[in-house]
Structures are given as structure tokens and as C-alpha cells.
Ligand SMILES: Nc1ncnc2c1ncn2[C@@H]1O[C@H](COP(=O)(O)OP(=O)(O)OP(=O)(O)O)[C@@H](O)[C@H]1O
């Protein structure tokens with residue numbers, strides 16, 4: 110039950126994309142998403158797909174993984190395609206019962222599907238190639254300028270990285286607790302909604318007790334190592350841009366510019 | 376009813392980047408009325424192995440038989456089966472959840488569909504046989520000491536009155552007195568006809584209490600026999616990252632020093648008798 114969920118879904122490898130600075134990957138993914146929304150025709154989507162293909166190849170993440178990520182949004186994809194197909198007014202090309210498919214609707218649906226697919230692939234590639242820790246580090250440094258506006262960047266990044274660190278631990282623990290209770294005859298699978306919710310009590314109580322214990326241990330351990338917030342804190346491995354990072358930034362800006370120009374070819 | 380594992384292999388998260396072999400081609404029989412100790416270095420697959428004994432993990436390959444039936448079959452009632460083969464995990468914190476110890480111990484029998492009176496009666500009996508007096512009945516399980524929690528957890532499984540009880544490191548983190556007491560109580564259960572399987576890192580306990588020992592190394596069952604037979608293979612045990620009991624080492628030193636003692640002795644009584652015999 111719990112072992113199936115892969116959160117953070119990092120794919121361990123040592124590729125060009127894995128080695129990029131997390132700030133670069135975050136910013137470039139953002140640029141990529143923006144350019145997908147700028148694109149509005151076949152040329153633009155082809156550019157987006159080519160960018161994605163290059164990124165996947167450079168990342169060495171198997172294609173199977175990329176598509177597995179898409180399975181999660183299949184339902185969403187189908188719904189948005191259906192809505193666009195049936196509800197866009199225009200020239201009717203097919204109609205049955207009360208439903209009408211228009212030419213505009215079909216095109217709109219296709220566009221939507223391509224855009225969503227590329228978008229999800231892009232963001233899952235980010236999580237496949239970047240550990241959650243690196244991701245929060247990247248966010249903390251990349252958004253550091255917000256501190257000027259008294260936005261608690263460090264605190265939020267710290268909370269995020271602690272949460273991300275503990276999610277797999279708690280999931281593993283939930284699995285062990287579930288097994289321990291199943292060994293005593295607990296039944297988590299059958300019964301109605303209410304009896305199922307009640308069956309969760311033997312799982313949730315030990316889980317919460319353990320989470321609180323862990324939280325207090327962690328707080329103690331952090332204090333014991335003189336943690337007192339982000340002020341004046343230095344890093345063991347400060348993030349540093351390499352040449353590859355600048356190259357990728359440049360390529361991403363080129364992509365955006367190309368996308369803007371591609372709008373003329375619709 | 377014995378549990379028979381036949382060529383069982385288990386792989387964690389097959390087909391992903393996290394794929395890891397748990398156990399490989401293990402064949403083992405667990406019987407009632409005897410104490411089987413499973414020993415092995417950390418990560419050797421002991422916990423994975425015991426979860427196959429009550430159907431919490433189903434083998435990737437191989438079969439598990441109980442009562443002449445394949446437990447992996449569709450339609451086999453694994454929930455009822457788990458009442459016959461009890462499993463106590465290493466950390467009691469993973470199972471204690473009720474407001475008081477008695478209610479918590481009742482959880483197992485209640486899931487078996489027994490009446491309230493019967494549950495309470497069984498729970499009381501189970502608590503008595505792990506050495507928790509009536510004074511503990513109304514205490515919160517979260518306020519107990521480590522050793523008391525361990526006992527409450529064992530009672531929680533014992534109350535289901537299983538034929539075979541499996542315990543993952545039941546004495547880890549206990550003081551010597553507590554360890555000895557738990558082991559003595561498990562022996563008493565064994566003498567009453569129950570099958571006991573323990574995972575242990577304590578070779579002295581294995582030599583002293585177990586009837587049979589199985590050695591795991593890298594997910595494989597490499598050696599099986601009486602503690603006497605197993606601890607005779609010192610080289611093989613070293614290779615698996617294990618030691619022989621202190622006592623056996625002492626006997627071997629004495630023998631090397633010229634005293635004609637029984638170098639395979641694993642129980643204190645045996646050793647004492649053999650030393651006295653020399654004078
Ligand atoms: N949930 C899991 N997911 C993936 N791999 C696992 C999981 N649980 C155990 N393993 C792997 O299976 C192997 C056997 O683990 P197991 O827990 O059975 O060892 P063990 O002998 O009980 O060790 P210990 O003495 O430390 O309790 C180890 O290599 C471990 O990394």
C-alpha cells in the first residue's frame with residue numbers, strides 16, 4: 110500500500126542534467142513552461158518536444174519512467190481533452206446525440222493534450238534528476254532576494270527540506286506499523302467507509318506518537334549543533350554555477366525567443 | 376501444523392531503481408514445540424524471512440505451505456492464518472495504540488471475532504504469562520518502560536493463542552535480567568507445545584535456549600542445525616559475520632590449554648558438567 114508511492118521520485122544517475130545546479134534546473138523548467146504557453150502552433154510544439162527529447166536523452170532517465178509519471182495525469186488529460194473537444198463553439202464536423210465536435214474544438218483539444226503532456230514531462234524530469242534536498246537548497250538560494258521583503262525564505266526552505274526528508278521515513282514507518290497490526294488481525298482492506306476509517310486508528314496513533322517523538326529529537330539535535338535560524342549560517346557545499354549552467358540558461362532563453370517567433374507561423 | 380518454506384525468494388521493489396534482493400532460495404521448516412533461532416549479520420534477510428512465515432510478505436518465487444495448503448493461493452484466509460502464526464515485530468512502539476494495556480492486548484482476540492469476556496480473559500492470561508501483573512492493566516502503554524512495552528507487545532500477540540509465535544529480536548535493548556526473563560518465558564511457552572521462532576543477535580542466548588538455529592548470509596540460508604552443530608562451524612560463521620557464544624570460546628581456550636573439555640558445549644549446564652568431569 111505505502112511502498113508503491115514514490116515521492117520525490119528521484120532517479121539516481123550521474124548525467125549532464127543531474128549535475129546541473131538546482132537553481133538552473135528550476136529556472137530553466139520555469140522558462141520551458143512559459144515558452145509552452147507562448148507556443149500556439151505546430152512549430153512551437155515541435156520545438157518544445159525537441160527540447161524535451163534532448164533533455165530526456167541527456168538525463169539518461171529511461172523513457173518508461175517518464176511515461177509512468179504521465180499515468181498519474183491521464184484522467185485529467187482525458188477530461189480536459191473531452192471538455193475542449195465538445196464545448197468549443199465553431200464549425201461542426203461530427204455530431205451525435207447532443208454532442209458536437211467542432212474543428213476548433215478538436216484543434217484546441219490536441220493543443221491542450223500536447224501542452225499538458227510536455228508540461229508534466231518537464232516537471233517530472235526536474236524531480237527525477239534533482240534530489241528533494243538539492244531542490245529546496247536551490248529554492249532557498251534562488252529566492253534569497255525575497256528576504257529583502259522580509260519573506261522568511263530560509264525558514265520555509267528549512268521546513269520544506271525537513272518535511273521532504275521525513276516523508277519517506279514516515280511512509281516506511283507506516284508500512285511497518287500496518288504490518289505489525291495486520292499480524293494482530295487488523296483488516297485495512299474490507300468493510301464500509303466508516304469501518305475502514307476506524308481501522309486506521311491502530312495505524313495513525315503509533316504513527317503520530319512516533320512523528321512527535323522524532324520531531325522533538327530532531328529539534329534537540331539541531332539545537333545541540335547550535336542551529337539558531339538562517340542568519341550567518343554558511344554551507345558546507347555552496348551552490349556554484351558551472352559553465353554548463355550558463356550554457357543551459359542561454360539555450361533556454363533561445364527556446365523562449367524561438368517560441369515567440371514561432372507564433373508567426375500559425 | 377508446521378510451516379514449510381520451499382525455495383522462497385523475495386525481491387524488494389522489483390523493476391525499479393530501488394530493486395533489492397531480500398532473500399534468495401530459502402527452504403526451511405518451522406515446527407511446533409521447538410525454538411528456532413534465526414541468526415545472521417545485519418541486512419542478511421532475517422526480518423524478510425520471518426514475514427514470509429505468516430504471509431505478510433508473499434514470495435516472489437517459491438511456495439509457503441501450512442496445514443497442507445499453499446498460503447499464497449487465492450481464497451486462503453490469511454487473516455485467520457495470522458491468528459495461528461503470531462508475529463511480534465522488533466519495535467513495540469509500532470503496535471501499541473490503545474488507551475490502556477489491557478484494551479491493547481485485547482486488540483488481537485477482538486479481531487478474531489471473540490466475545491468481550493473471552494477477549495479480556497485471554498488478554499489477562501497473556502499478560503500473566505509475560506509477567507505483567509494486574510497493576511498494568513489500566514496503565515497507558517505509552518508510559519511504560521522499554522522492557523514493559525516489549526512485554527505488552529508480546530502479550531498482544533500471545534492473546535491470540537497462536538500455535539507458532541515469531542519474535543523479531545525480542546531481547547534487543549533489554550538489561551540482562553529482562554533478557555533472561557523473556558527468554559525463560561518463551562521457553563516455558565515452547566515447553567507448553569508452542570512453536571517459537573526468534574531472530575537474535577545474541578549468540579549466548581541462541582546457544583543456551585534454542586533447539587535449532589538457522590544462519591542467514593546475504594539473503595541465503597547457509598547453515599541449519601542444532602546450536603551445537605551450527606557453532607561447530609566457526610569458520611563459516613565468521614564468514615557470515617557472526618561469532619560463537621562466549622561459553623564455546625571459553626571451552627575452546629580451555630581445550631587449547633590442555634584441559635580435555637567438550638569444545639562444542641553451548642549451554643552453561645553442559646559446559647559446567649564437562650569442566651567438572653576433568654577433575
Ligand atoms: N522495505 C524495503 N525496501 C527495500 N529493501 C529492503 C526493505 N527492507 C529490507 N530491504 C533490504 O533487504 C535486505 C534484507 O533486509 P532485512 O531487514 O530482512 O535484514 P535483517 O537481517 O532483518 O537485518 P537486521 O539485523 O538489521 O534487522 C537488506 O539488504 C535490506 O536493504
Ligand SMILES: [Mg+2]
Nearest residue numbers: 421422423543
Ligand atoms: Mg531485521
